[in-house]
Amino acid sequence: MFIQTKFYTIFSFLFGLGFYIFMKRAEAKTDHPKTLFFRRLLILLLFGFLHYVLLWDGDILHTYAITGFFLFLFYKREPRTILIWAIVLLSFMQFFTLLGSLLMALVPLDKLDLSSAVIPLENWGVHTEERFHSFYSEAIGNSLIMLPETLGLFLLGLYAGKKDIFRRTKELDTKLKKWQIIMFVLTLPMWFIMIHFFIKNQPYTPFSLMGITMISGKTLFIFYIFTLMRLLQKEKWQRLLRPFQYVGRMALTNYISHTIITLIVFGLFFKKYYPVPLWIGPLFCIAFYTLQIFISHWWLSRYQYGPLEYIWRLGTYGKMMPLKKKSKVS
Template sequence: MMSSSLSVLGKDRIVTIDIIRGFALFGIFLVNMPAFHSSEFLSMLYGVEHAHTGADYWLDFFFTLFIDMKFFTIFSFLFGLGFYIFMNRAEEKGLKMKRLFTRRMVALLVIGLLHLILLWFGDILHTYAITGFLLLFFYNRKIKTMIIWAISLLVVFNLFLSLSLILPESILDEINQESILIYEEKIDEYVETYESAGFAEWVSYRFQTEVIPVLSNLIGNMIPILAMFLFGLAAGKAGIFKPNTIHHGFIRKFQIIIGVVSIPLLVFLALAKFKMLATGFKSIIYIELFTSLTGVTLCFFYISTLTLLLRKQQWQKRLRPLSYVGQMALTNYLLQTFICMALFVLGGLYNNISLLTGTIICIVIFGLQILVSYYWLKTYQFGPFEWLWRSVTYGKLQAIKKVSTVKNKVSK
C-alpha cells in the first residue's frame, strides 16, 4: 500500500514537503504584501522605518517577531532539499543530472529576471538560480561538510550585519540623516511613478531605481540563501523527509532545542522593536540582526513542528490544502505579483492601503489560490509555470494532463 506521505501525483511526490512549501509561500506573501501596495522598497533601501500606529503597529510587531525572514528561509531550505531530490532521481534514472540541473537553473534565471525587470523588485528567483549553481559543488560532499559551510556562511553574514554596531552612535545617526534626506527627495517621484506612469516609463524608472540596487546587492543576498540551501541539501542526503524515516526522534529533540534557543533571540528582537536596546539608527541594525537570527531558528522550529504534526493523519487532512499551493509554488508565487500589481498599481490603490487591510487582502487572495490550485490539480499534473520550467529542463514538452484524466476521456 502507498504511504500516506506520498501524493497521487507520481509515487515519489512527498506531500509533507508540498505542505511545508505551501506554508512558506503563505508567509512570504504576508511579508511581500506591504511591498506590493506601498513604497516599501525606498524605506528598505534607505533604512527608513514606517511609523505604524494602532492595529498596524501591533501587526507589524507580530510580523517582525514571527513572520519576517522566517518563511523566506523555509523556502530556501526547501530549495536545497528539492535540489537533492532532483539530482538523486536523475542519477537513479541514469540521466545527465548536472546538465539537466544547469538547464533548470538557466530557465529559472530567465523567469526571475523577467519578473524582476518587468514587474517587481522583490523577485527571489534570479537569486535562487544564480546561487543554485553553487550547489553543484556540494552534491557529493559529506553532510558534515555541508553543515560546517552553512553555519560558517551564517556566522559571516550576521557578523557583517553586526559590524555597524561598533561605530559611535553619532556617526550612525549622521549616516541615517543623510539617507533620510535622500529618501525624502525621492519618495514623491517614486509614488507618482507607480500611480501614473505608463508601462514603458514605469519599467525604465524601476530599472534605475530598483533593479540596479537589487542586482548590486546580489552577492550579499546569496550568502544566507546558500547557507539555507546547504541545510536543505544536508537534510535530503540524511533522508530526514523520506517516508518512514528513522529520524523522528532526532527531529523532536531538535525542535525542542531550537525552540528554546529562539526564545531569548525573540526577546531581544522585541526589545529592539521597542527601542529598549538602542535608539536611532542603531535600533534598526539590532532589529535587522535579530530578525536574521530568528529567521534561521524559527525556520527550523516551524519545519520540525510541521514535520512532526504531519505524522498524524488528522493534521495531514487539516493542512492538506496547503499542499495544493505548494505543489504549484512557482505559478502561485508569480501569480501573487500579477494579481497585486493589477489590484494596487493598475487599480489605483497604491500607497493607499494600511498594513491590516493589506494583510486581509493577502489572506483572501491566498485562499483563492488554494481553491484554484485544488481544481487545477484535479486535471493537470503541474502548474502552468512548473510545466514550462519542466519542459525547458528536459528539452521537450512534458505531458501536463494527469494520466487518469486522459484515460477517462478515452474510455468515454
C-alpha cells in the same frame, strides 16, 4: 517576529532539498543530470529577470538561480562537510549583518536616505526601464553579496536530503523534539528585544534590528520545520494541512501571480489611499493565499503541472510532454 526572514529561509532550505531530489531522480533516468539542472537554473534565471524588470525589484528567483550554480560544488560531498560549510557561511553572514545593524542604529534617522513609497503600476514604463538597468548594476551584485546566506540555507536543505531526515521522522522524533524546544527558547529573547525596540522607538526603524531579525529567522524556521515534521506523523494533521500541498506544487506560478494581483489591487483600487494602512497587508495576504489554495486544487485536478511549472519543465527536458491529466476510465 513570526514572518519576516522566517519564510525565505524555509523556501531556500526547500530549494536545496529539491536540488538533491531532482539530481537523484535524474541520475536514475539520464547520464547527464547536471545538464538538466543547469538548464533548469537558466530558465529560472530568465523567469527572475522578467519578474524583476516587468513587475517587482524584490524578485528572489534570480538570486536562487545564480546561487544554485554553486550547489554543483557540494553535491558529491559528505553530509558532514556540507553541514560545516552551511554553518560557516551562515555564521559569516550573520556576523556582518549584526555588525551592520549595530552601525545603522548609531546613525540619526534624519541622516538616513529613506526611499519614499512608490504607487504600483504608476509610470510603469519608466520604472520598467529603471529596473532593467538596475538588474545588471545592482540585482546581480546583491545576489552575490547574499550568496553566503542563500547558499548556506541551500546546503542545509541538501544536508537534510542526504541524511534522508524526512523519511526518518519517527526514528528521529526525540531529536526533533529536543531541537524544536532549543530553537524556540533561543528565539524568545530576540522577540523580547524586538518588542522592546518597537515600543521605545517612534518611528519604528526595522533595519536597525535586521541582525537580530535574521538570526531569529534561522532559529524559528528550524522550529517551524521540525514542528511540521512532528505534526505530519499524525493522520489528522496530514488531512488538515493537505490543501497547502497544491499551492506548493504550483509554487512558481503562485509566486508570480501573487505579484501580479498585488500590483493590480494596490495599484488600481487603493491608488488614492497609498500607502495603505499596515493591517490591510495581512488581511489581503490571507485572503489571496486562501484563494490560491482553491485555484491550485482546481487546476491540479485537471492538469499535471502549473502553467509556469509546465514551461519550466519543457525548457529543462527540451521536449514536449502532456499537460492535461488523462481522464480516468471507470
